[in-house]
Amino acid sequence: xxxxKKPASLAEVTTSYCPGCPHGIIHRIVGECIxxxxxxxxxxxIAPVGCAVMAYNFFNCDFIQAPHGRxxxxxxxxxxxxxxxxxxxxxxxxDLAAIGTAETVHSATRxxxxxxxxxxxxxxxxxxxxxxPTSLPGQITQTTPYGRDVKIAGYxxxxxxxxxxxxxxxxxxxxxxxxxxxxxxxKKAIKKAFQNQIDGKGFSIVExxxxxxxxxxxxxxxxLQWSRDNMRAYYPLGVYKDRDTEDKTND
Amino acid sequence: MSDKVxxxxxxxxxxxxxxxxxxxxxxxxxxxxxxxxxxxxxxMPKIGGTYLQAExxxxxxxxxxxxxxAGVRAMTSSSSPGISLKLEGxxxxxxxxxxxxxxxxxxxxxxxGGIQPSQSDYDLATKAPGHGDLHILVFAPSSVxxxxxxxxxxxDSADKYRMPAMILADGLLGQMMEPVVLxxxxxxxxxxxxKEWAACGHEGERKHNIVNSLYLQPQELEDVVKARYERYxxxxxxxxxxxxxxxxxxxxxxxxxxxxSRIAKSAINIARKKGIKVGLIRPITLxxxxxxxxxxxxxxxxxxxSVEMNMGQMVNDVKLAIECKKPVEFFxxxxxxxxxxxxxxxxxxxxxxxxx
Amino acid sequence: xTDINALFAGFGGQGILFMGKMLAYAGLYGxxxxxxxxxxxxxxxxxxxxxxxxxxxxxICSPLVTTPNVFVAMNKPSLEKFINDVxxxxxxxxxxxxxxxxxxxxDITVYYVPATQLAADNEMSGLANMIIMGKMMAATGVFxxxxxxxxxxxxxxxxxxxxxxxxxxxxxLGAAL
Numbered sequence: 001x002x003x004x005k006k007p008a009s010l011a012e013v014t015t016s017y018c019p020g021c022p023h024g025i026i027h028r029i030v031g032e033c034i035x036x037x038x039x040x041x042x043x044x045x046i047a048p049v050g051c052a053v054m055a056y057n058f059f060n061c062d063f064i065q066a067p068h069g070r071x072x073x074x075x076x077x078x079x080x081x082x083x084x085x086x087x088x089x090x091x092x093x094x095d096l097a098a099i100g101t102a103e104t105v106h107s108a109t110r111x112x113x114x115x116x117x118x119x120x121x122x123x124x125x126x127x128x129x130x131x132x133p134t135s136l137p138g139q140i141t142q143t144t145p146y147g148r149d150v151k152i153a154g155y156x157x158x159x160x161x162x163x164x165x166x167x168x169x170x171x172x173x174x175x176x177x178x179x180x181x182x183x184x185x186x187k188k189a190i191k192k193a194f195q196n197q198i199d200g201k202g203f204s205i206v207e208x209x210x211x212x213x214x215x216x217x218x219x220x221x222x223x224l225q226w227s228r229d230n231m232r233a234y235y236p237l238g239v240y241k242d243r244d245t246e247d248k249t250n251d
Numbered sequence: 252m253s254d255k256v257x258x259x260x261x262x263x264x265x266x267x268x269x270x271x272x273x274x275x276x277x278x279x280x281x282x283x284x285x286x287x288x289x290x291x292x293x294x295m296p297k298i299g300g301t302y303l304q305a306e307x308x309x310x311x312x313x314x315x316x317x318x319x320x321a322g323v324r325a326m327t328s329s330s331s332p333g334i335s336l337k338l339e340g341x342x343x344x345x346x347x348x349x350x351x352x353x354x355x356x357x358x359x360x361x362x363x364g365g366i367q368p369s370q371s372d373y374d375l376a377t378k379a380p381g382h383g384d385l386h387i388l389v390f391a392p393s394s395v396x397x398x399x400x401x402x403x404x405x406x407d408s409a410d411k412y413r414m415p416a417m418i419l420a421d422g423l424l425g426q427m428m429e430p431v432v433l434x435x436x437x438x439x440x441x442x443x444x445x446k447e448w449a450a451c452g453h454e455g456e457r458k459h460n461i462v463n464s465l466y467l468q469p470q471e472l473e474d475v476v477k478a479r480y481e482r483y484x485x486x487x488x489x490x491x492x493x494x495x496x497x498x499x500x501x502x503x504x505x506x507x508x509x510x511x512s513r514i515a516k517s518a519i520n521i522a523r524k525k526g527i528k529v530g531l532i533r534p535i536t537l538x539x540x541x542x543x544x545x546x547x548x549x550x551x552x553x554x555x556x557s558v559e560m561n562m563g564q565m566v567n568d569v570k571l572a573i574e575c576k577k578p579v580e581f582f583x584x585x586x587x588x589x590x591x592x593x594x595x596x597x598x599x600x601x602x603x604x605x606x607x
Numbered sequence: 608x609t610d611i612n613a614l615f616a617g618f619g620g621q622g623i624l625f626m627g628k629m630l631a632y633a634g635l636y637g638x639x640x641x642x643x644x645x646x647x648x649x650x651x652x653x654x655x656x657x658x659x660x661x662x663x664x665x666x667i668c669s670p671l672v673t674t675p676n677v678f679v680a681m682n683k684p685s686l687e688k689f690i691n692d693v694x695x696x697x698x699x700x701x702x703x704x705x706x707x708x709x710x711x712x713x714d715i716t717v718y719y720v721p722a723t724q725l726a727a728d729n730e731m732s733g734l735a736n737m738i739i740m741g742k743m744m745a746a747t748g749v750f751x752x753x754x755x756x757x758x759x760x761x762x763x764x765x766x767x768x769x770x771x772x773x774x775x776x777x778x779x780l781g782a783a784l
Binding site: 040041042043044046047053054056057059060061062063064065066067070073074075076077078079080081082085102103105106 | 277313
Binding site: 520 | 641647
């Protein structure tokens with residue numbers, strides 16, 4: 001009989017995430033994938049600046065804490081030094097799609113053989129709920145108190161769509177962990193993103209459409225529902241790029 | 252002994268880094284350091300190393316940070332405006348106790364400034380190479396040979412003290428060719444000491460390593476910074492380097508580093524022929540500043556003259572070193588103008604008049 | 608030997624920097640102290656370009672050649688820019704095919720070498736600089752033809768060895784003027 005337990009690659013500590021925040025679930029999925037692939041001993045994680053800044057405390061693999069937005073550059077430095085190791089960055093939307101846009105786009109276009117776990121909750125959580133590059137039009141945040149006015153603040157960035165135009169990208173998929181079915185799909189995607197790296201296939205990114213129960217001013221259940229009702233339309237789930245299947249189509 | 256070869260300063264810096272066992276270079280193009288990156292792009296692929304042209308200076312320094320955290324010898328090079336962009340990464344590396352080499356082939360500033368030689372990043376390098384309480388090791392070569400010698404020393408010192416090191420060169424040194432003797436035996440990366448703290452995969456054999464500069468508890472952060480400052484104090488006591496030239500009987504001591512010190516030596520030779528007793532103290536380490544040698548020279552000298560290719564950024568360090576016991580004057584040019592020996596002699600003659 | 612502080616100046620593409628390098632290498636192989644310092648920046652791309660070479664028995668202090676005792680000018684703007692900086696008693700060699708003016712200073716020795724024309728007449732395309740170089744060697748007495756040939760052999764890769772002869776022909780032509 002299978003016994004439910006914590007993945008071995010996750011540390012025996014309590015995370016600092018808000019109750020109901022999908023970060024915890026995504027951490028668990030990453031941990032399960034690392035366990036199942038048997039790669040903890042040769043994995044180096046890169047923590048962002050943002051809610052997941054202390055991810056280095058929550059995993060048992062080696063970890064480096066990167067400056068805001070620079071995780072893909074730091075990951076590049078590690079991967080180029082240790083090409084036989086597994087390197088993943090774990091980043092939020094402000095980190096990956098605002099201050100670190102250049103690092104994201106260029107590590108992707110170089111086809112850097114790394115795995116990027118991108119958690120999009122459409123808000124800056126750690127600093128207390130400001131507008132993110134992925135905040136929805138009309139979304140109320142601390143710095144868009146009248147709702148995000150696209151005439152002033154511009155439009156949200158659709159990261160998977162944008163990166164899928166780049167030749168260097170092996171794989172880009174957007175997932176959700178709002179229900180068991182989606183969480184199972186998210187795990188398949190994350191595992192594939194790691195497997196791609198092990199197989200030397202190049203840059204893989206999995207974007208998790210997440211929710212910020214505290215920053216959004218909603219409870220955990222309501223936050224999930226808000227995510228389903230509002231974010232899904234703007235950020236449809238699915239595979240945006242997969243060179244494996246593209247190659248098959250070309251055959 | 253290896254053969255003497257003629258090399259450009261920039262190329263010599265690159266070859267010296269390779270000889271020191273560095274196999275990871277990350278950079279972004281900027282004048283006047285371009286030849287360094289070009290040399291790396293040509294050489295690294297042939298020796299199994301990494302040359303990567305990053306999308307920005309910021310990305311380049313963070314790639315260096317990643318490589319350094321993974322435990323390898325890594326470096327980047329740039330010139331003044333690019334160094335401004337690298338300060339974020341330098342601060343993080345200082346905060347995470349990471350060794351790496353940053354080369355600054357200085358040009359005139361502020362802003363886009365110019366592309367001619369300058370020393371106007373003295374304060375940046377020695378006082379504030381990023382946000383927070385920190386120092387980095389700063390070396391100032393004055394010849395192409397010394398560039399070669401200091402690269403290896405800078406890497407070793409950075410490893411020893413677990414902190415970033417900077418070679419503060421300038422456009423003149425980077426562009427000029429001089430004869431150099433390269434190290435007879437190049438170091439292989441495999442010969443370098445293992446870094447037990449590196450995030451390179453624990454292979455199930457140890458607890459996980461974390462490379463980090465975040466300490467949210469004030470007491471914890473203060474403790475970490477204070478421990479680092481104890482290390483800095485040891486460096487200030489043990490690692491000062493300078494060259495003394497004709498200081499024994501000098502009435503006037505010029506303090507000049509890098510390219511400027513060469514001009515100062517020409518000036519000293521001219522002044523000596525005129526019967527004026529002038530000497531030179533040439534700081535080789537700018538941080539730590541060679542306080543001891545200056546203090547010693549202050550016993551007999553009548554006055555000091557700081558000669559710099561900036562607006563006098565080193566003057567206060569000279570004053571502090573000699574505890575303001577003797578007058579300290581300044582002569583220099585900025586913007587890419589190099590002082591001439593004649594100008595320096597004229598300044599010394601004026602000082603001599605005033606002291607009489 | 609008196610110190611050589613040589614300044615080479617002309618247009619980009621005339622082989623100005625290479626002349627300087629040749630002199631520096633000759634110094635190096637003659638066990639002298641040497642330095643070579645180019646102008647750099649946008650002027651390299653087709654504008655004026657220059658380099659200074661110092662050769663001495665003593666360590667070189669300043670590598671900047673502000674008062675040259677040897678000055679090679681390959682175009683008129685360079686001649687006009689630097690002629691007044693030449694040290695008293697200095698030697699000037701100019702390409703008189705490209706420079707039609709006469710130097711007025713009487714305290715320096717000026718050699719007018721129609722190098723570009725000579726190169727064209729003798730099927731030495733692109734070697735005007737080496738004709739000038741030969742004249743400079745002869746006028747200053749600083750290095751012999753043997754020194755030059757030795758230097759060419761060291762710096763020109765073996766697979767381009769035929770270039771040694773071509774360059775030496777030009778140098779000899781200049782030296783014999």
